[in-house]
Amino acid sequence: MMNSLYIAGEWLAGQGEAFQSLNPVTQQVLWTGEGATAAQVESAVQAARQAFPGWARRTLDERITVLEAFAAALKNHADELARAIGEETGKPLWEATTEVTSMVNKIAISVQSYRERTGEKSGPLGDATAVLRHKPHGVVAVFGPYNFPG
16 A cells, blocks of 8 residues: 555545556556545644644744755755656656646746745835735645646
């Protein structure tokens, strides 16, 4: 049984419907597992909401350190990740390698975006003042296409 769900700091097996990932070129079974149930998804969302205040209390430098450690881990496993992406999507190795590089580079792009989009900006707008404020939204989910699994 594959423990593929990371919820509240623990790896768990899915309790939902069984499925398998096939190499789109050879149709070879790459792995099998179970999806999450609605209750497991809800548990993951609740765990993320509970973790958010602690994450938000960290300094910017502490958060950047965590993100840079993630980027370093991606770099350290780049070949392995590229092979997995290629097998899962049918992408040629050069393209899968480019995707891993994009994942690594996204960290610096995200940090730069944070710096550009935080705080408050104001300026004159006719006989009034325009004010732009950026505030965190809290827990969000990001769904990407299967062919860009990173």
